[in-house]
Amino acid sequence: MGKLTADAIVDRALRVGDAEGLDAVTIRRLAADLGVTPMALYWHFKNKDQLLAGMADHLIAGFAPGEPGDRSWRERLREVMTGLIRVLRAHPCAKSVLEQVDQMTVPNFLAVWDEALGLARSAGFTVEESCLITKYLLQSAISIADAPVHFTACDSPEVVAEFVRVKRLGLESLPAATYPNLVEMAGPMIEVSPGLYDTFGVDLVLAGIEALADRR
Template sequence: MGKLTAQAIAERALEIGDAEGLDAVTIRRLATDLGVTPMALYWHFKNKDQLIVGMADHLIGGFAPKPADERPWQAQLRDLMEGLIRTLRTHPCAKNVIEQIDPVEVPNFLAVWDQALRLARTAGFSVEESCLITKYLLQSAIAIADAPVHVRPGKELAVRAKRLGLQSLPTETYPNLVEMAGPLVEGMDPELYDTFGVDLVLSGIEALAATR
């Protein structure tokens, strides 16, 4: 293979993490997969903690904002949130990677975080409120991306039983649960799920900004 780069190592580590979980990501396993000695990887990552940081930086680098952007703050904040959700959906291990890192150690995370804080301040929020907004945005993106929107293979019978259970409730007592039993338990279109979730969060931020 060509020159071994930190990006190539991180990409292969993400592939393993997506397929087998983060526990399967080790320096020895990566060296075997990449056809090099473990020592070759230590030039880039001295241990697994540093490797996880490298994986996070590689992940977030895929949607990190450009330095100069004159669009309205609402559009830029939407891009950040949608980019994170897209990354989390693309890489099943991304949630665990992000939860294990110290953001201060990840340059691309710092760039996104600083951008989000700037946008919140531009919208008129205080320092404390801006900090809270960035925390809520991150947690909301993780929650949106992590929620199953389709029935998982092998779970069809359990889902059907749950739907029938809701539909068999007394209509006069639980009319809405009975009516919406299908989408509640059987999932829905991922694009609608993600778009509506982002709209819901950002509309709340925009409504609050209008009062500042």
Template sequence: MGKLTAEAIVERALTVGDAEGLDAVTIRRLATDLGVTPMALYWHFKNKEQLLVGMADHLVAGFTPAPDDGRPWQEQIRGLVVGLITMLRSHPCAKSILEQVDQTAVPNFLAVWNQALGLARSAGFNTDESCLISKYLLQSAISIADAPVHFRAGMSQEEIAELVRCKRAGLQTLPPDRYPHLVEMAAPMVQPTDSGVWDTFGVDLILSGIEALAARR
């Protein structure tokens, strides 16, 4: 192969992480897949921690926040959250990566975070409130982007169906006098929800709270 680049390494790492989970992402495994020695990878990433930061930065680079374009802050925040969800949804391992890294060490994530802070300020919130809002927004986007029902990487459709069946049965067999609502809603609780409905309702839920607070200013 040609000259090994950091981009080629993180792209391969993301492919492995999506298919097999982050535990399968090791320097030795990637070196074998890329046909190089482990030392060739260490030139770019000294350890797995640095590799995960590189993977996170590459992920978020797929979503470039638009500059302030004069639209109402509500529309800009929605665009920020939806764009981030869409980008993260394309990689099943994205949530695990962002949970394991120091997000302040990820330049592209900082750009998104910076914009979220600015939009919160433009909505009339003070600095402390804006910090909290930005954190809630970004963490909510990461959680919403994760599958509506989270499954382990590499599971077959048959395994997923069996897992859903077992979870549903477990809820349905709970004492109905003690857990009436869990028993009643056992099926929708565990059944994978259409991602469009999941995303729309989730974003509306988060943003409605922010808009309601802003309206009280």
């Protein structure tokens, strides 16, 4: 193979993490997959912590802040949240990576975080409120992307269909006199469109921030 690069290592690490979980991502495993000795990887990443930082930096690079242009703080804050959801959706291991990594060692994470803080401040929020907003945005994005309304690529159509059928039947079987709304909305409760789920969730979170900003 050609010269081993940090990008090639990180790309393989993400593939392994997505398929088998983050515990399967080890220097020895990656070296075997890439056909090199572990020492070849240590040249780029001295330990698992540095590898996690490289993985996180790669994940976030896709929506790290660029030139603001003439976009409003509302548009740019939406870009941050939707970008994070997109990454979490594309890589099943992304949540674990972001939870385990030392965020101070990830330049792209710091750049996104810094931008979000600045956007909140430009909207008129206090320092304390701006810090809370960035925390809420991160946790909301993780919750939206991690919702059980979405199914993994490993689930066959038959498995998904059976899961939906059983869950829907369970709600429809409840006493209608006691739980009229659950029974009536059993279908959309279980079979929410993933696209609608994501966009409405982002709208809901950002609408709250925008409403508070408008009171300033």
